[in-house]
Amino acid sequence: MPPSLPKGNAIIGQSGGPTAVINQSLVGTVLALRELRAVKKIIGMRHGVNGLVADQLVDLTRTPARHLEAVARTPSAALGSSRDKPDPEYCARIVEACRKHDVRSFFYIGGNDSSDTCRIVNEIANTRENYELRCFHIPKTIDNDLVLSDHTPGFPSAARFQAMAFAADSLDNASLPGVKINIVMGRNAGFLTAAAALARGEGRDRDRNGPHLLYLPEVPFEPARFLADVERVYARLGRCQIAVSEGIQTADGRPIITTLMQGLDRDAHGNVQLSGVGALGDTLADLVRTNIKLAGGRSLRVRADTFGYIQRAWPDPSPVDAREARAAARFAVRMFAKGDTSGSVAIVREKGRAYRAAFRPVELADVAGKTRHLPPEFIAGHCDVSDAFVKWCRPLVGNLPPTARL
Secondary structure (H helix, E strand, O other), rough: OOOOOOEEEEEOOOOOOOOOOOOHHHHHHHHHOOOOOOEEEEEEEEHHHHHHHHOOOOOOOOOOOHHHHHOOOOOOOOOOOOOOOOOOOHHHHHHHHHHHHHEEEEEEEEEEEHHHHHHHHHHHHHHHHHOOOOEEEOOOOOOOOOOOOOOOOOHHHHOOOHHHHHHHHHHHHHOOEEEEEEEEOOOOOHHHHHHHHHHHHOOOOOOOOOOOEOOOOOOOOOOHHHHHHHHHHHHHHOOEEEEEOOOOOOOOEEEEEHOOOOOOOOOHHHHHOOOOOOHHHHHHHHHHHHHEHHHHOOOOOEEEOOOHHHOOOOOOOOHHHHHHHHHHHHHHHHHHHHHOOOEEEEEEEOOOOOEEEEEEEEEEHHHOOOOOOOOHHHOOOOEEEEEHHHHHHHHHHOOOOOOOOO
C-alpha cells in the first residue's frame, strides 16, 4: 500500500549563496512533485522564507517544462535567495504562512542554516501548532561543509572554477613573473581553496605549475612562516602563485585578518566580513612587498586578487554537479512520497575504481548547524594538500582544458 500523504500544496525556496547548479535542484523538485497526486499546487518562495512570510510567491504548477529546463541550466538562484537565519519566532511565522496557503510539504535548498530552518519549522508545525507539515532540506553549498556527505551540490562546479582560474592565472604569472596571491571563499572549511591544486595538472610541468602554496583554515597561519615559504618558492622558480582561504586563522581560532588590520566590517551575524572584500589579499601582498627584497633592496612584483562572488555561479558547471544537484532534489521528493515526515539528503561515494555516487536520507538534527572541515588525510604539511585530496576531487570537476609550455 502506498503511504497516505497529506493533500495540499508544496512550497520550494532557495537560501544562502547561489551556485552554478542550485536551479537544477529547484527544477528537479518541481518536476518530481508534479508526479504526485497529493500535491495540488507547487509554489515558489521569492528570496527564501523572507518571501514566504511576506507573501511574495510564484505559482510553478504549470510552468512549461521547456522553460524549467532553461532555468535549470542557468546559474544563480532563479527564485532569489536569502541570508535570513530564522529563530523560533520567525519559524512560527513561516508555519503560519504555510497554514494560510495550505502548504503540507516544505522543501528548502541550502546549506547548514537552511537545514536548521527545516528542523525548527518541522518541530513547531507538528508539535506546537498541531499542523501536519513535512519539511525536507535539499543540500547546497560551494564550501562543501555539510557533515555526512562526501560532497555537496555546488561544490564540484566551484571547484572546477578554481582549477581553471588558477591554471590560467599561473600561466599569466609565468609570463610576467612575480608573487600572485588569490583569495578563495571558505570561512571555516578549506575544500574550495584545496581545489586550486587541480590547476597543476598531471604532466611534466606539474611541479612548476601553480598554485605553489595553499593556506587553509584548518592549519594555523603564521605570517613569519608564510614569508619564509614565499621566499623559498621564489628562490627556486623566480615566481610564486599562492591560494589563500579567506578563513585562515591563528592557532587560537581568530581570523588572521583581524590580527593584521583594525576596523573591519562585520556581517549581520557579527562575523568579520570576509567574502567580497580585498582586505586580506591586499594586506598579505603588502606583507610580502615590505619584508622580502630582491638584490639591491628592490621589492618583489606582488599582486593580489579576491575572487569573491564570481566563483559561486560561473556558467560552466561540472557535469557531475548538474546531474547530482537534480538527483538530490528528486531523492528528497521521493522521501516525502514514501511517507517520511522530514529529512535531508546526503551524497555518498560508492566503493570502486570508477566514480559513482549514491544518495541516502539523513535526519535534519544530524546535519543542521554542523560544519565539516577538510580532513587531515587531505592536508600535506602547513601549505599544501595531499595526493589523496587530488584523487578524491578530480572526478567531481569534469575534464579540464589541457595546457602546455615551451
